[in-house]
Amino acid sequence: MLKNYFKIAIAVLKRRKFFTFISLFGISFTLATLLVLTSFLDKVINDEYPDAKRSRSIYVTGIEERGKGTRSSSALSLGYVNKYILHMKTPAAIAFHSMQIGTNAYHNGKKISVNYKFVNSVFWDIMEFDFLQGKPFSAQQVNSLDKVAVISQDLSDAYFGIGEPAVGKYLEVGNDKYRISGVVKNVPATAYMLNGDMYIPYTLSQDNPNEQTYFGSWNAVLLARSKSDMPLIQKEYEDIIARLPHSDKRFTKTLSNADEYLDAYMRAGNQDGKSKTWIYTALGIFVFLIVLLPVVNLVNINITRIMERSSEIAVRKAFGATANTLVYQFIVENIILTLLGGLFGLLLAQFFLWILNGAALLTNVHLTLNLTVLFTGLLICLIFGFLSGVYPAWRMSRFPIIKALKA
Amino acid sequence: MFRHLLKLIWNKKKHHLLLVVEIFVSFLVIFSLTSMLVYYYRNYMKPAGIDDRNIWQVNYYDVTKPKQIDSLRQFYAMMYQQLKNTKGIEEVSFVSNNTPYSANMHRSSVGINKRNAENTDIYEGTETYASLLGMQMESGRWYTKDDMAGKYPPAVIGVALKEELFPDKNAEGQVVKVDDTEYKVVGVVKEAKYRGDFQESGKSVFIPLDTSSLKRNTTILMKVSPAVFNDANFEGQVYKQLVSWLKGVNIEIQHLDERHRSMDRLAIIPVIILLIVSAFLIINVALGTFGVLWYNINKRKGEIGLRRAIGATGMNVNQQLIGESMVIATLALLLGCFFAVQFPLLHVFDIASSTYIIAMVLSVLFIYLLVLLCSIYPGKQAAAIFPATALHED
Numbered sequence: 001m002l003k004n005y006f007k008i009a010i011a012v013l014k015r016r017k018f019f020t021f022i023s024l025f026g027i028s029f030t031l032a033t034l035l036v037l038t039s040f041l042d043k044v045i046n047d048e049y050p051d052a053k054r055s056r057s058i059y060v061t062g063i064e065e066r067g068k069g070t071r072s073s074s075a076l077s078l079g080y081v082n083k084y085i086l087h088m089k090t091p092a093a094i095a096f097h098s099m100q101i102g103t104n105a106y107h108n109g110k111k112i113s114v115n116y117k118f119v120n121s122v123f124w125d126i127m128e129f130d131f132l133q134g135k136p137f138s139a140q141q142v143n144s145l146d147k148v149a150v151i152s153q154d155l156s157d158a159y160f161g162i163g164e165p166a167v168g169k170y171l172e173v174g175n176d177k178y179r180i181s182g183v184v185k186n187v188p189a190t191a192y193m194l195n196g197d198m199y200i201p202y203t204l205s206q207d208n209p210n211e212q213t214y215f216g217s218w219n220a221v222l223l224a225r226s227k228s229d230m231p232l233i234q235k236e237y238e239d240i241i242a243r244l245p246h247s248d249k250r251f252t253k254t255l256s257n258a259d260e261y262l263d264a265y266m267r268a269g270n271q272d273g274k275s276k277t278w279i280y281t282a283l284g285i286f287v288f289l290i291v292l293l294p295v296v297n298l299v300n301i302n303i304t305r306i307m308e309r310s311s312e313i314a315v316r317k318a319f320g321a322t323a324n325t326l327v328y329q330f331i332v333e334n335i336i337l338t339l340l341g342g343l344f345g346l347l348l349a350q351f352f353l354w355i356l357n358g359a360a361l362l363t364n365v366h367l368t369l370n371l372t373v374l375f376t377g378l379l380i381c382l383i384f385g386f387l388s389g390v391y392p393a394w395r396m397s398r399f400p401i402i403k404a405l406k407a
Numbered sequence: 408m409f410r411h412l413l414k415l416i417w418n419k420k421k422h423h424l425l426l427v428v429e430i431f432v433s434f435l436v437i438f439s440l441t442s443m444l445v446y447y448y449r450n451y452m453k454p455a456g457i458d459d460r461n462i463w464q465v466n467y468y469d470v471t472k473p474k475q476i477d478s479l480r481q482f483y484a485m486m487y488q489q490l491k492n493t494k495g496i497e498e499v500s501f502v503s504n505n506t507p508y509s510a511n512m513h514r515s516s517v518g519i520n521k522r523n524a525e526n527t528d529i530y531e532g533t534e535t536y537a538s539l540l541g542m543q544m545e546s547g548r549w550y551t552k553d554d555m556a557g558k559y560p561p562a563v564i565g566v567a568l569k570e571e572l573f574p575d576k577n578a579e580g581q582v583v584k585v586d587d588t589e590y591k592v593v594g595v596v597k598e599a600k601y602r603g604d605f606q607e608s609g610k611s612v613f614i615p616l617d618t619s620s621l622k623r624n625t626t627i628l629m630k631v632s633p634a635v636f637n638d639a640n641f642e643g644q645v646y647k648q649l650v651s652w653l654k655g656v657n658i659e660i661q662h663l664d665e666r667h668r669s670m671d672r673l674a675i676i677p678v679i680i681l682l683i684v685s686a687f688l689i690i691n692v693a694l695g696t697f698g699v700l701w702y703n704i705n706k707r708k709g710e711i712g713l714r715r716a717i718g719a720t721g722m723n724v725n726q727q728l729i730g731e732s733m734v735i736a737t738l739a740l741l742l743g744c745f746f747a748v749q750f751p752l753l754h755v756f757d758i759a760s761s762t763y764i765i766a767m768v769l770s771v772l773f774i775y776l777l778v779l780l781c782s783i784y785p786g787k788q789a790a791a792i793f794p795a796t797a798l799h800e801d
Contacts, residue, residue, distance in 0.1 A: 019698055021694075022691070022694040022695055022698055025694065026691040026694075026695070029691065033684055033687075101468070101659075102466065102661075103659045104642075104646060104658075104659060104660055106639055106642065106643030106646060109639055109640055110639055174650050174656070174657060175650045175651070175654075206469035289432070289435075290684065290688070293429065293436070293691065294688070296425060296428055296432065297429060297691055297692060299425060300425045300426065300429065300695055300698075300699050301695055301698055301699065303425070304698065304699055307706070
């Protein structure tokens with residue numbers, strides 16, 4: 001039966017080449033756009049470098065205090081991390097790191113931009129960086145204020161030369177020389193919470209670990225023993241915030257969240273939680289518009305094409321085909337068409353990605369079509385084919401036989 | 408004629424509904440795109456107001472500064488002299504961190520009596536700020552050291568703020584309130600596009616750094632001579648010099664023109680992506696509309712044949728069919744304009760209403776043109792139908 005439908009579908013496609021072209025053009029382009037979008041989202045959501053234990057990590061990215069007509073919001077202070085977060089009981093391990101700090105290195109008549117981050121030693125246990133050379137610095141090195149650094153491959157290539165060994169050598173930034181303890185694979189710019197060119201012990205930071213303010217430039221990552229422990233950690237953190245004294249008399253309300261990865265990612269520093277809804281809405285509207293026009297277009301064309309086949313349909317009806325059979329047949333035909341369009345769309349998407357990757361809009365972000373993306377593409381194809389086939393098929397099934405046979 | 412066309416369309420309303428929806432959605436897409444393009448274009452045509460050539464921005468953090476007010480002022484005066492004496496550095500200004508093309512913002516309401524301009528950008532900088540950035544005065548002058556001795560500290564306001572606060576009088580000599588402190592306006596400066604070529608400049612006020620801003624100051628702007636601007640060795644020397652003056656500090660030197668370029672790129676990339684996507688959507692719609700119109704005409708051969716037989720010329724038939732498509736387009740556009748007009752009415756984004764109106768007119772014209780192009784060929788085909796063959800078929 002399916003084989004028959006397939007044959008009919010191909011025959012119909014061959015009949016009016018112009019309409020076939022329009023349909024395929026619409027489908028393939030829509031699919032290509034959606035595939036590129038999926039590929040980007042996949043990079044953001046599913047690329048687990050360097051935080052491979054993401055599924056059982058909790059992220060605390062900031063704190064906000066509000067009072068009447070006033071509001072302060074920022075990342076955490078080192079004092080706050082020390083006093084409140086490091087004393088939490090439920091997490092198995094607690095890493096913290098500063099946000100990126102920009103500086104320059106001048107070497108061999110060249111200027112190199114360096115973004116560095118202060119981290120504690122647990123950071124290396126929770127994150128799973130790919131060490132191309134050397135190893136991370138230890139807790140002991142952190143405590144003894146050793147000037148050691150782990151750098152990215154990009155920085156190593158720029159400073160020491162491409163492919164040159166860097167471990168044990170010194171890199172000069174500011175007034176200090178740092179001994180390289182390891183070189184790691186570059187972190188893509190999409191992992192904006194964790195990327196950097198250079199990671200150094202947090203004890204070298206000027207921040208006072210006992211400072212009273214809550215506002216600073218630090219983030220914390222809390223590792224749960226298991227997935228089921230995550231609500232416990234979130235509960236404990238909520239309790240801490242509920243009991244937290246206000247840092248100033250002006251303030252009456254404190255907001256800070258212990259988030260799972262995606263929530264933290266989309267929060268982007270906003271403790272209100274509105275940005276997530278906003279991003280989802282914007283994305284939804286974009287996808288809706290991208291899909292709506294081609295679907296309406298395809299429905300239009302499909303109806304036109306069905307009218308052409310009125311005599312075929314009438315004959316089949318006359319010989320006893322039920323409305324359901326016809327609807328089923330038409331939807332299958334349409335899905336075959338969309339899958340064919342999907343195939344072209346795949347090639348088109350590969351081409352778009354090639355251009356996007358070539359343009360290097362985001363550093364170290366290489367977008368690819370992997371299995372997840374392909375599977376999403378297939379799903380989109382099926383939904384697309386179904387949506388654009390249902391209405392025309394319904395119209396077709398109610399076609400008056402006599403009128404059609406008369407023509 | 409028009410009523411007749413409307414009747415014809417109404418008789419086949421179910422048939423035309425999808426076409427109306429398609430044109431309506433296309434209009435919305437085109438409208439959002441043209442709004443963006445018109446907005447960008449109008450901003451792009453305004454003068455930049457800033458000369459970004461040969462300027463370095465130095466960010467420095469974690470400096471231990473003197474606590475006493477007098478020694479703090481001395482600290483900065485000395486740093487200024489030392490930098491100014493360095494060969495290759497032409498001008499130096501200490502500024503707040505919301506420098507041109509940066510992501511930092513400091514906004515507040517600026518007012519006089521009961522009149523308040525909300526969301527005004529507040530820029531702080533020493534006396535050399537305007538000359539360093541090449542900003543032009545509209546009237547009055549920039550503040551100098553002598554102004555600091557007066558009853559009120561001095562301020563310079565942008566043209567947009569002047570228009571809002573003092574639409575029909577001179578701004579010079581007026582007193583405005585910025586963040587609870589009163590300032591005396593000494594000049595009006597031409598608007599400078601702080602957020603790149605494609606964004607509006609907004610309202611702005613420029614004030615000198617007071618003691619508390621000096622305490623938390625982290626940013627220096629330097630104009631250097633063109634010969635050393637891109638010289639990494641010279642930059643390295645200045646960097647080392649600063650590190651040794653300001654012990655235990657983190658320093659970053661950025662080039663203002665690079666930041667300008669990357670900010671413009673950030674603004675233009677989404678537009679390019681939207682442009683490509685919309686272009687394909689519109690090609691898609693155009694082909695679809697063309698196909699549907701073409702097919703409809705083939706189906707209406709009998710009707711057209713009859714019209715020809717009772718005396719309509721080919722031209723008449725052509726006009727009728729194009730007219731029909733135009734009426735369909737008009738219906739969709741009326742619906743579209745109803746939604747589009749909500750944007751300027753409700754002030755959804757902080758954009759001038761005229762931008763929306765221009766965008767709306769352009770989009771309407773574009774859609775008409777598109778529908779016209781799509782119906783020319785089918786119309787011509789219909790005009791070529793011979794009554795004899797057409798009537799013979801049925």
